[in-house]
Amino acid sequence: MPELPEVEVTRRSFADRIAGARIEAVRMGKPLRWPIGIVPDELVGRTVLAVRRRGKYLLLDLDSGVLLVHLGMSGSLSFAPAQPDAGTHDHFDLMTTKGVLRLNDPRRFGAVVFAQRVDSPEAVKLLGRLGVEPLTDDFDAAGFHAALKARNAAIKxxxxxxxxxxxxxNIYASEALFLARIRPTIKASRITKPRAARLWQAVRDVLARAVEKGGSTLRDFSNADGQAGYFQLEAMVYDRAGEPCRVCGTTIRCIRQGQRATYFCPICQKS
Structure with missing residues (x-):
């Protein structure tokens, strides 16, 4: 599924181009994960001021209200001066004076939700429990370690x-834990301050590198210009089960944690 780097790459690929655009029409396809929360025609005439990101949500700030967009498990956005006729999996078109923003989502776990403000109940329900942004100054090593000390679950x-x-x-957690030399099954509360500092830095480095490389395209991710990402080509452990570790040569292992695949090196990540 699209993770933070893919969502940020998507945002960067169309945010400047859609800023200042006036909405001319809205087309809705099959229902998505949640209802949009507004009569679509009521969006006509409003202006897109900017596009922000909060976690895996894109926030389209309007001159009146905000649209929260989530790509779900398989969604992608495209932005172009014109779009071809909507296909089976094209579920939302925002037609503006600067182009058409289209959400394609084969599995329909994505969503487009309208809220009057980011502190409105609809927005708070989706954004209110999100942690700090890892690529900002709000994410500090000391606070990260303190939060980990209160958790007995596995660090992954x-x-x-x-x-x-x-x-x-999932992709970037496996990669960050490898870079920090921490086994994914260790309890978060057992991670010492120095190791937490290593993991803090690894999270920032891995996510920043993934954004730089355009995200990861494991199946069908592309940004709003249709461009694929390339971070997966330099992954150290993710999706490399049975292959030799790039550092020590030991065979990379895969285990299941919470129904998700976790990849690690049993030597580089002993504890």
């Missing part, structure tokens, strides 16, 4: 929960 699961630090999805 704590990272995925998203309420301490947001957006560290």
């Amino acid at each position: 699961q704590v990272l995925l929960a998203g309420d301490i630090v947001v957006g560290v999805g």
Whole structure:
């Protein structure tokens, strides 16, 4: 599924181009995960001021209200001066004076939700429990360690929960734990301050590198210009079960944690 780097890459690929656009029409396809929360025609005439990101949500700030967009498990956005006729999996078109923003989502776990403000109940329900943004100054090593000390769950699961630090999805959690030399099954509360500092830095480095490389395209991710990502080509452990570790040569292992695949090196990540 699209994770923080893919969502940020998507945002960057169309945010400047859609800023200042006036909405001319809205087309809705099959129902998505949640109802939009507004009569679509009521969006006509409003202006897109900017596009922000919070975790895995894109926030389209309007001159009146905000649209929260989530890509779900398989969604992608495209933005172009014109779009072809809507296909089976094209479920939302925002037609503006600067182009058409289209959400394609084969599995329909994505969503487009309208809220009057980011502190409105609809927005707070989706955003209110999200942790700090990992690529901002709000994410500090000391606070991260303190939060980990209060958790007895496995560190991989704590990272995925998203309420301490947001957006560290399955791919990047495995990669950050490898970089920090921490076994994914260790309890978060057992991680010492120096090791937590290593993991803090690894999370920032891995996510920043993934954004730089355009995200990861394991199946069908592309940004709003249709461009694929390339981070997966340099992954150290993710999706490399049975292959030699790039550092020590030991065979990479895969285990299941919370129904998600976890990849690690049993030597580089002894504890």
